[in-house]
Amino acid sequence: MTWKEVKELLTNTDLVIIPTGSTEQHGPHLPLSTDSLIAQAVSIRVGKLIDAPIFPVLDIGHSIEHLSFPGSISYTPETMLAVIRDISTSLTTHGFKHLVFINGHGGNNAVLELSIQWIRNNLKFWAYLFNIGEIAQEKWNKSKIGAQDNPRKVLHADKIETSMVLSIAPDKVKQTRIVPKSGKNKTKILESSFIGSLGWNAKDMGDSGVIGDPTGATSLEGSALLDHVATRISKGIKSAQKSW
Ligand SMILES: [Zn+2]
Numbered sequence: 001m002t003w004k005e006v007k008e009l010l011t012n013t014d015l016v017i018i019p020t021g022s023t024e025q026h027g028p029h030l031p032l033s034t035d036s037l038i039a040q041a042v043s044i045r046v047g048k049l050i051d052a053p054i055f056p057v058l059d060i061g062h063s064i065e066h067l068s069f070p071g072s073i074s075y076t077p078e079t080m081l082a083v084i085r086d087i088s089t090s091l092t093t094h095g096f097k098h099l100v101f102i103n104g105h106g107g108n109n110a111v112l113e114l115s116i117q118w119i120r121n122n123l124k125f126w127a128y129l130f131n132i133g134e135i136a137q138e139k140w141n142k143s144k145i146g147a148q149d150n151p152r153k154v155l156h157a158d159k160i161e162t163s164m165v166l167s168i169a170p171d172k173v174k175q176t177r178i179v180p181k182s183g184k185n186k187t188k189i190l191e192s193s194f195i196g197s198l199g200w201n202a203k204d205m206g207d208s209g210v211i212g213d214p215t216g217a218t219s220l221e222g223s224a225l226l227d228h229v230a231t232r233i234s235k236g237i238k239s240a241q242k243s244w
Contacts, residue, residue, distance in 0.1 A: 039104030158212025167222030
């Protein structure tokens with residue numbers, strides 16, 4: 001895309017989508033880029049539904065809980081906040097008024113929550129955050145296959161993410177390496193409906209890096225989930241637009 005094309009886009013919309021992902025372990029069967037692939041796929045769908053441009057995916061996030069697995073890298077919260085602050089500040093002179101973060105990695109949530117408050121109060125943009133995991137989980141728990149899983153607070157490289165990557169980039173899924181369950185669980189409380197929050201590390205959940213169960217994942221379920229999440233986010237943006 002050229003700057004002229006961006007300028008042209010700005011005559012139709014003042015909203016930009018910023019997908020946020022990560023580079024972190026996703027078990028023995030999914031790529032390090034899983035969250036980025038998912039954030040991008042959902043963002044492309046939303047972009048089509050609401051006719052808005054999409055920023056290149058931010059493929060490093062806050063992934064401190066996965067650093068004990070090779071290949072995982074993480075910003076500190078301060079760095080990530082600074083990166084988002086700089087990106088948002090760069091967009092202030094172009095005419096964008098609404099920044100929509102579509103997030104594929106749960107570990108980014110806390111920093112992104114701080115970021116949207118910072119943006120709104122320092123740059124006067126309207127800033128929005130949508131967490132793909134939460135929206136997908138809500139749908140999954142109601143589905144035929146999902147109902148067999150216990151709703152958990154933390155899931156990672158499970159059926160949801162595996163199904164989505166099977167739909168987006170099947171060649172990146174190492175199907176023969178899918179393991180039924182994530183071995184030992186040192187902290188069962190993270191899988192329960194514990195009322196509080198708890199600091200955790202992926203190794204607390206087992207040695208494979210998988211949290212939850214990826215077996216039975218299908219590309220069909222993945223496409224349905226991606227479509228569902230994108231539709232929910234688009235409706236959310238449209239309803240917010242009505243209130244401006
Ligand atoms: Zn993930």
